Amino acid sequence: MTTAAPQDFTVLKKKSRFQEFWQGKPMRKLRRNKLAMAGLIITLLFGLIALFAPMIAPPKFNCARDLGMTEESQVYNPASPVMWKAMFAPPLTCYQTQRISFAQAPQPPSAEAPFGTVNGYNIFHGMVWGTRLVFKLAFIITGINVVLGIVIGAISGFFGGWVDNLIQRFIDVIFAMPSLVLTIVILTILRAKNPGGDPTIPIIIAYVITGWASYSTYVRADVLKTRRLEYVDAARALGGSDARLIFKHVVPNSLATLLTLAVMDLATVPLGVAALSFLGLGYPVGYTEWGQMIDFARPWLKPEFWYVLMYPAAFIVLFSLAFNLFGDALRDAFDPRTR
Amino acid sequence: MFNLIVKRLLQIPIIMLVLSMLVLGLTMLLTPAQRAAGYVKNEQQAVRIDEIIRERGLDQPFFTQYGNWLQNTLQGDLGFSKSVGEPVLDAILTRLPNTIELTLFSFIPIIVLGVWLGTLSALKKDGLVDQVIRVLVVLAFSLPTFVLGIVLLAVFYGYLGWAPGPGQITVENRLLLDQLIASGEFQKYTGMLSLDAMLNGQWRIARDVLAHLILPVITLSLVITATIVKLMRTSMLESLTSDFVRTARSKGLSERMVNNKHARRNALIPIVNSGGFILLGLLTGSMITESIYAYPGIGRWLLDSARNLDIASVLGYSLFVALLVVSIRTLIDIGFTLVDPRVRYD
Numbered sequence: 121m122t123t124a125a126p127q128d129f130t131v132l133k134k135k136s137r138f139q140e141f142w143q144g145k146p147m148r149k150l151r152r153n154k155l156a157m158a159g160l161i162i163t164l165l166f167g168l169i170a171l172f173a174p175m176i177a178p179p180k181f182n183c184a185r186d187l188g189m190t191e192e193s194q195v196y197n198p199a200s201p202v203m204w205k206a207m208f209a210p211p212l213t214c215y216q217t218q219r220i221s222f223a224q225a226p227q228p229p230s231a232e233a234p235f236g237t238v239n240g241y242n243i244f245h246g247m248v249w250g251t252r253l254v255f256k257l258a259f260i261i262t263g264i265n266v267v268l269g270i271v272i273g274a275i276s277g278f279f280g281g282w283v284d285n286l287i288q289r290f291i292d293v294i295f296a297m298p299s300l301v302l303t304i305v306i307l308t309i310l311r312a313k314n315p316g317g318d319p320t321i322p323i324i325i326a327y328v329i330t331g332w333a334s335y336s337t338y339v340r341a342d343v344l345k346t347r348r349l350e351y352v353d354a355a356r357a358l359g360g361s362d363a364r365l366i367f368k369h370v371v372p373n374s375l376a377t378l379l380t381l382a383v384m385d386l387a388t389v390p391l392g393v394a395a396l397s398f399l400g401l402g403y404p405v406g407y408t409e410w411g412q413m414i415d416f417a418r419p420w421l422k423p424e425f426w427y428v429l430m431y432p433a434a435f436i437v438l439f440s441l442a443f444n445l446f447g448d449a450l451r452d453a454f455d456p457r458t459r
Numbered sequence: 460m461f462n463l464i465v466k467r468l469l470q471i472p473i474i475m476l477v478l479s480m481l482v483l484g485l486t487m488l489l490t491p492a493q494r495a496a497g498y499v500k501n502e503q504q505a506v507r508i509d510e511i512i513r514e515r516g517l518d519q520p521f522f523t524q525y526g527n528w529l530q531n532t533l534q535g536d537l538g539f540s541k542s543v544g545e546p547v548l549d550a551i552l553t554r555l556p557n558t559i560e561l562t563l564f565s566f567i568p569i570i571v572l573g574v575w576l577g578t579l580s581a582l583k584k585d586g587l588v589d590q591v592i593r594v595l596v597v598l599a600f601s602l603p604t605f606v607l608g609i610v611l612l613a614v615f616y617g618y619l620g621w622a623p624g625p626g627q628i629t630v631e632n633r634l635l636l637d638q639l640i641a642s643g644e645f646q647k648y649t650g651m652l653s654l655d656a657m658l659n660g661q662w663r664i665a666r667d668v669l670a671h672l673i674l675p676v677i678t679l680s681l682v683i684t685a686t687i688v689k690l691m692r693t694s695m696l697e698s699l700t701s702d703f704v705r706t707a708r709s710k711g712l713s714e715r716m717v718n719n720k721h722a723r724r725n726a727l728i729p730i731v732n733s734g735g736f737i738l739l740g741l742l743t744g745s746m747i748t749e750s751i752y753a754y755p756g757i758g759r760w761l762l763d764s765a766r767n768l769d770i771a772s773v774l775g776y777s778l779f780v781a782l783l784v785v786s787i788r789t790l791i792d793i794g795f796t797l798v799d800p801r802v803r804y805d
Contacts, residue, residue, distance in 0.1 A: 293477045297781045298743040304765050305777045309485050312493060312768040391603045398605045399750060400766045414609055421617030429613050433606045441601040448597070 146376070146453040153453075159445030163387075166439055169248055170255040174206035174214075177248040183214035215253055217408045218242040226420055226428045235431040238416040243428070247435050249408035254390035257320070261327045262385045266378060268328065269335020274366045276336065277343030284340075291333045299330040303392075306330075307401055319403055323393060335381060342374030376454045383450055387443035394436060410436055463796065467789050474785050479532075479778055483525055486770060491517040497538035497771025532778075538771030542764045547775035551757055556650030557627065558749070558756035562741040563651075564672055565680040569737060573684050574730060577691020578723055581699060592688065599685035608678040608751035615674060623671050625753035627652060632667045675752045679745055683737060690729055698726040735791040743780050 141147060150156060169176060178195050179187055187202050187210070189195070194202040206214070220233060221240040229236045235243035276287040294302070303326045310322035346352060347370060355369050390410070396402035398411030405412065410432065417429035486494055495511045498504075504511065512518055516527050531537075537547035545553070580592040615622040623629065628636065639645035639661065648658050653672065656665035698704060699722050707721045746758025753759070757776060764772035 289477075293474055293481065296474050296478055296785045297777060298740075298784065300746070301743065301761075301777050301780055304761065305482060305773055306485065308765045308768060308770065308773045309488060312770060313488050315768065395603060395605045395747060399747065399762050401762070411605065414606060417609065417613070421613040423618045426613075426618070429609065433610050436606050437602060440603055441598065444597060444601045 150449055150453040153449045155445050156449030157446075159442040159447075159449070162438065162442035163446055166251055166442070167255065170252040171207065173248050173252040174203070174210065177218075177242075177245040179206060179210075179214055180218055182216065183211065186211035186213050215249060215408050216406050217246040217249070217412075219406075226425045229427055229431075236427040238413075238420065238428045241413075241416065243413055243416075243431060246408045246413045247410065247432055250394075250410045250413070251439075253403075253408055254393055254410060255386075257323065257393055258386045258389040261324055261331065261389050262382050264324070264328050265331040265335055265385065266382050268332040270339050270371055270378070272332065273336030273339025274343055274371060277340035278347060278362065278366055278370065287336075288340075291337065294330070294333050300392075302330050303327065303396070304401060307396070311401075316404070323396070323402060327389060327392070331385070335378065338377055338381065339371070339374055342377065343370050346370050346373050380447075380450050380454050384443075384447045387440065387447060391436070391440055460796070464793050467793055471782075471785050471789055475778070475782055478781055479529070480525060482774060482777060483528060484521065486774070487521055487524075489770070493770065496541070497769075497774075499541070500539050537775040537778075540760075540764060540769060540772040540775070542767045542769045542772060543760060547772055550760055550772065551775065551779055554755060554757045554760050557652070557754065558742060558745055558758060560651035560653060561672065561675055561679065561745055561749070561754060561756060562738060565676045565683075565741050566738060568676065569680045569684045569687055570730070570734075573687025574691055574723075574727065577688045578695055578718075578726070580688065580692045581695035581726075582718060584696065592692075596685045596688050599681050600689075602681065604678060604682065604747045605751065607681060608674075608748055611674050611678060612751060622674050623667070625751070627671055627753075627755055628664065628667055629671075632664050636661075636664055671752075671754075675748050675754055678751070679741060679748045683740065687730065687733075687737075690733070691726065694729050695722060695726040698722045701725075732795070735787060735794075739784060739787050743784065 174195050178184075178192050179189060187206055189202050189206075194200045195206055197203055219240045220237055220242050221227070223237075223240055227233070227237040233242040233244055235247065237243060272287060276284045297305075306326040306329060307319070307322055310325065311317075311319065314322075343366070352365060352369050355365055360368070393402055394409065394411035394414070396411065397407075397409045398415045400415070403409040403412060413432040414429070414436070417425075417432070420428045491512045492508055494517045495508050495515065498511055498515060499508065516523055519527075535548055539545075540547045540550045543550050576592050580589045583589045612622075612625065616624050636645065639659075640647075645655070645659050645661065648655055653665055653668040656662070656668060699718075703725075704717060704722050707717045712721075744758075745756060746762050748754070749756045749759035750762045761773065761776045763769075764776070
């Protein structure tokens with residue numbers, strides 16, 4: 121009897137915490153916004169495209185060979201190990217755009233290439249697997265930035281003094297250069313160091329160096345605000361260590377703002393990487409990547425080749441629009457200033 | 460006040476020193492030969508690259524190298540841009556006026572359209588006009604620059620043939636211009652081609668240059684215009700519900716007077732405050748637009764250099780831009796404190 125009561129209590133509390141969040145004012149505001157919900161659904165569709173890329177644009181050529189695929193139906197068969205491998209651990213050759221022919225001139229959409237081809241590359245395949253590639257990058261980069269931002273921002277805000285001063289002046293220095301310029305500088309130097317290599321790691325490094333500071337600024341501001349609250353003093357009086365105070369009592373308070381920022385970053389990172397590849401600074405020709413597909417369209421700006429540009433452009437704009445609709449509403453709902 | 464200004468101004472060289480140290484520290488990842496490539500002007504020099512490394516001390520410890528670099532840079536020697544075959548400083552200075560021209564032309568629609576549409580949207584809140592403007596703003600805001608630029612170019616140049624192709628000027632007019640410059644009939648007053656052509660009375664050239672500017676200006680300004688419309692709408696709504704506007708109305712002033720004189724002028728404050736930052740953003744953010752439209756500004760030069768792994772140019776550009784950003788930001792901050800005594804930066 122005496123042991124059962126606290127257990128029941130915790131179960132009850134956990135459930136109510138979720139309900140509190142779900143039925144709270146920000147969530148209700150968000151759920152009422154139809155445009156935002158449409159944006160969320162389209163965004164989730166893009167996520168599904170990324171996840172199920174092997175089924176939407178089935179592997180062929182080198183990718184199929186490296187997967188050990190003997191017939192196309194294997195990708196759709198959950199009993200076959202090929203499907204799971206294609207979905208969760210595809211070999212690097214799968215991120216090479218399928219090259220159907222070596223004809224330079226674009227070919228109109230067909231059953232094999234629903235968006236047509238350019239330079240022999242299958243545009244549909246490039247866009248679908250490109251979604252997967254950019255989502256992967258976006259999650260890795262945003263994840264690292266959030267963690268770094270929380271740790272550095274919390275240290276800066278919680279300890280104050282010269283540590284805080286040093287970190288803030290360092291951020292001033294980083295912000296002195298526009299982030300796109302800094303990204304280009306870092307990428308150029310890393311590419312010069314290893315010409316022709318896989319640019320994934322350099323892109324991640326460049327985005328982390330330019331990205332963590334804005335998270336840490338938010339966390340620091342929140343920490344400064346909550347550090348003075350009484351419950352933090354109470355926790356300290358009970359003997360809580362600095363780390364416990366930061367991660368148990370201070371950081372959870374700023375999670376809503378952080379998540380909003382992170383969701384927005386999940387959209388800006390893919391578009392940024394696409395822009396870099398479009399400019400010839402990201403992924404080299406042949407990788408499945410959005411910006412490259414747009415770049416291929418540059419010499420074919422004639423009405424009869426409309427599909428070369430319009431399908432990839434519509435794909436990217438739809439992604440950006442959906443994310444913006446959802447992100448704006450999310451910010452409105454969770455931003456403390458608009459409540 | 461004086462102390463504050465001095466303190467802010469002193470921060471500029473410190474930030475620049477630390478930043479250049481970080482950026483130069485990054486180049487230590489490269490081999491001395493790669494670093495020396497930034498000082499090689501031609502084939503003959505490329506042969507004796509070992510001498511250049513020794514002369515410039517590029518195999519020395521970092522701080523010696525940094526000292527040498529700083530000394531050279533302060534004397535205006537930023538290295539040689541192999542992607543265009545000119546010294547880096549010259550490459551920046553010859554291209555900067557073009558970028559400034561593009562920036563200034565983009566600034567006009569941003570402010571005019573932004574303020575006009577924002578005001579309209581706020582005055583007709585929740586009406587049809589407001590709904591349409593808000594949808595357009597979200598659409599414009601979601602267009603990535605590189606997609607927008609290439610689609611505009613395809614539609615208006617490739618499909619419809621209404622706009623001129625990429626570049627700053629057509630070939631015939633370029634030849635005419637070269638002739639005029641050679642014969643001394645064309646004076647460069649500002650370095651901005653359209654203004655210079657007008658000042659010289661060469662209307663054909665001016666029209667051509669302006670026609671080439673239309674699409675780049677739309678591409679560069681659309682996203683920022685959307686932001687300004689949003690900002691102006693919020694600010695105007697706030698101002699319309701404030702006490703002094705109610706007082707003005709209750710005095711019996713006409714609707715027009717209240718909206719234009721009382722409400723809008725106060726709603727403009729945040730727009731005026733962000734003006735400097737918009738210019739800065741345009742100046743440093745024009746590279747994608749310039750690259751798509753083959754516009755000969757500093758942004759396109761940076762991208763060409765980065766693609767060719769031309770380290771000297773990329774470093775030169777980035778430090779130049781950082782200096783620009785830090786100086787203009789400081790000036791804006793100081794300007795605010797001078798104009799508005801309530802503003803304090805501590």
